[in-house]
Amino acid sequence: MESSKEPPLQGTFECELCGLRVPYSYYGQKPPNTYSVTLLEDSYVMRDPFTPEKDKFLILGSECSLCSKRVCVGTDCSLFYAKRFCLPCANLHLEEFPLEIKQDLEKRIRSKPQSSRKGDSKDRKKK
């Protein structure tokens, strides 16, 4: 879609890696009505469509801190460790990450053909 640095406040988010297309309703670090939870990066956000609560939001994606590609938060596309890294960038700088992240990234590459949902839950357990 738009390639300008400052995306409009509403529009359609499209992941440049996996092609996920979802309309978003907010871009930035302070999504509205979120009992003041803030984001550590400028993100594309929508109202969480899976809960009736109006003030629940869902982060769709953001821009890679290195290459500025617009990527979704899916584990096949990006990684957040203090900043957002798209997976290609993360792999380029693999050595600079802590071991845990490296292991995680390697695991992701190995399990890529599988559904990312699985990877997701593993990821969750690690914490």
Next chain:
Amino acid sequence: MECPEEEEEEDTAAAAWDWGHAATRSRLEEAHFPAKAEAAERSEFWAFWERLRRFRGRPAGEKGPGGAGPPARRQGYDARWRINLRLPRGREVAGVPEARVQEFRRALLHFLDFQQKRSFARLAQLQRDRAALPIARFREALLTAVARSPVVVVAGDTGCGKSTQVPQFLLDAGYTHVACTQPRRIACIALAQRVAYESLQRYGNQVGYQIRFESSCSSATRIVFLTEGLLLRQAQRDPTLPGYHVLLVDEAHERRLHGDFLLGLLRRLLPARPDLKLVLMSATINIRLFADYFGGAPVVQVPGRLFPITVLYEPIPPEEGGAGGRKERLDPRPYLRVLQAIDHKYPPEERGDLLVFLSGVAEIGAVVEAAQAYATHTQRWVVLPLHSTLSVAEQDKVFDMPPPGVRKCIVSTNIAETSVTIDGVRFVVDSGKVKEVSYDPKAKMQRLQEFWISRASAEQRKGRAGRTGPGVCYRLYAESDYDGFAAYSVPEIQRVALDALVLQMKSMGLGDPRAFPFLEPPPAASLETAVGYLKHQGALDPEEELTPIGSLLAELPVEVVVGKMLVLGTLFGLAAPTLTTAAVLSVPSPFLRSGSGRCDPDCATSRWPLESPLGDPLTLLNLFDAWVQVKSEGRGGSRRWCRRRGLEEHRLYEATNLRRQFQELLRDHRLLEPAARPSDSYTRQRHHRQRRELQRLKREHEQGEGRRRKVLRLQDERAGSSSGEEGEAERGPDIQDVKFQLRHNVSELQAAASAAQGLSRPQLALLQLVLGRGLYPQLAVPDPFNGTRKDSDQIFHTKEKAGILLHPTSVFANSPELLTPDQGAERRRGSKDGLSSRHQVLAFVSLLETNKPYLVNCLRLPALQALLLLARSLDTNADCTRIVADSWLELQVPAAALQLLSTALRLRASWEEVLGQQLACRRRGLGSQAEGAAERGPSSRQVGQLTRELLTFLQTEVQYGLRRLTPLEQQHLYVGPTVATAVGPPSLFQGMEMVPDEVKGGYKVGGFLTFHCLAGEGDLYAECLRSFWTCPRCGLYMPFTPLERVAHEDACRPPGPEGEEPSPAGLSEDVVQGPSGASALQRPYDCPTCRQQLLLTPTEILRHRKQHQAPPEG
């Protein structure tokens, strides 16, 4: 922020610190969760918390390798940095140490992150699933076609995703005001929910549905799913359908009546709405037909997504096929063999359910019973019936999950062929049979018959096995049978009654239905029957134009006879009971029958007090009213009440909805007073509070929906379809009851119910008559020999069809003595010549043939009075002692016939007049609002008088005979025009004009009476012969010809509309001539004997003549 290292030290003190303490938890919650956060979320958090702590407790905690790792981008590793969220600055929490607060906050952060990941995973999965659907690849092609062409046909087989995706494609492409029609209500709701979910709008309001009594639409709605019937109703209001920009007609291949008609309408509409986009969606069945109908519309054909299915032909061996007698129950053995084969061949770990297609409810009952026994034995199956007469809750069970190692065996009608899609089916058993309603226009009878299915449906059924993986389809017929099947099923329009359709077409101003460009025209005979029927019912006039009552009936979404009841009921202050009766008659019967068709004796006993000796419609009225009373007494009790009586409560809810719709319609048409408003503000406030509470319950229920996919329990014993689940349904508030309370004014309903329960005998008699008039001409007479038959063999005859039975649920099926004329004392006197004052005819709502023809929902009526008041044609002999109603029912009335006839004539005229005023005032009222208040329709005095007179008439006790004419007699009923004498008879019947009838012979009086046209009176000279007769009123004794006698009888009574009708026994108060009526009866008389020009009444003429005859006589 927090440092992970702190934790370890503090764990030593953890024993003293209790995280489970409720007060601590709530203090922490208070500080960190928004006040309105749902309780569910808080408890979810604490569950997460426990999991997290358990995980932390493990030795290989997150921080082990963190410290030892190589130097990295950041010093050390902290999982916290993987979270892109930040909590607001913390506050102190009273009574909780800072470190504990930190611990809590960290967990909360992880919890929020977990929620993010979970939702995102769902979102991604959803998008992946959508993209994987076959139709996804046709998105661009479809959108291009829609942009270019006004009509596009999307043809795709099962599983291609057209129903859910095409609406979303259109939405995404920016189309708004999209309507998507479905043949069935249930599909509207299900699709709206699915599409809302997929388009991430589940909690938004862009996607809505609209069905008969429910709508989830608002101004923000961009797409609405609605039934074909509802869109037709909207087209009836405004034929250009201005509210929509895009119309999607889904499941067009099903060829339902409404769908076919809708396509016809849309084709006509397209030239007037060039901006309208029309998309037809169909299975790949007969696509050319649709495309060609719309002038060669482009077709987007999408392959289905089916896994390979193995087809096994296993014809039923003759000894199990029930070839001996068709009425025998279905033999379940072939079906059990399939269950066994599956158990034998496939290990229980391999999931996959079984779907059995049978033709009808009775067949399902037979197979479910046998399969249930087998399942109890093997513990490997959960057997579930599925058909449309089950309650929604029971239907929903087919979507629940079986326990591991257990398969579902869903035994279904063809409802599962297209309308209900069940995932996880791997095996299909196809009986090859379907029961379809066909309409016999000659007997005006619905016939539910079993047919072989078409090849198209056989394929559809087979396809159900291959939706989620490779499957097996067992066909219980031979391959050669399959080859012999018809290619497509017969469209509904070619096999059902078209009354409602024709009425609707007329009210839409579509002109002659015979000239309408149907997709495939119905048989001409069906159309003719429908037009004839509507004329007969008074909905169309002889020129086939809509009458006032017809236009009203066209707006009522019910059968014509039921609609008529409603209109008639408003006249006599019987609106409340007629509304209820009409509503209950318009839903499927609430009486549950167990699979085998017999009723539980306990149920029968508990139903007994509700039964009305007058007939089923009044029993249903009692039933509904009693139910409303139970409901108004308090919540929850009604479910048990219904179960005890073997009633399906859902039907009663439907009836309540329908009743309200009828009421609103009648109010819209000013046939009913507007609704009363709650008077004082206190009451209003209380109502408001109640409603808010109910709304909350409903919302809670709706949000809970979808999340629960319950796991089915293995049925231990033969858990009958409804009894086993009582406990389950009983828990929690009854959502149906909540909706009921929300939607209806319960106190108003209750008031109506208690009013109806307190109806006096005369009011009931009047109600009976009103219902009877509505149902007319659907009449049946008891066979004269019923007295010698046992209860279940009582037979009845209609004009068109002889030998019909009473439906087993009928009151009269259990108490046939209610219909026999000879009771007690009368038996001795009258039985010899068949004379009685208690003959009964039955008015019925429908005629249904399953294995035998049945009368459904019967109401008894006093034969003589009902026929005289209601018959479309009454033909008499010369002295009116023989009257034939509608050319098939003969009444022999030895005494006072003319009196009765004359009264009936007058009552009918004034009833018509009052009804006409009622309907006329509605039309004027609709025309100009200002006038409305002044025009109140017929005066209450007029109505009151009519009511009194009708009641008196109904109570008349006259001995008469009732007989159905044989077909031969019916053929030679009339003298015909040649025999009729040209000489005008003396004016009978209060001076109404008598015109020679050119077909029947005799003379026409008014719209329905033909005097003296019956042939077969035996003696040719009878007409001219005089015999002595004494007038019971004036005492005159002299010889009369039959005609003269009739003339005298008619004149020798108080005539004129003002005249007070003599009380039934009161022939005594003799006024020979009322002062005002006399002049009207006088006519010029040219006496041939004395050559005088006189102005005399017929009686005076006779007297005058007598003077001349007197001398020779003496």
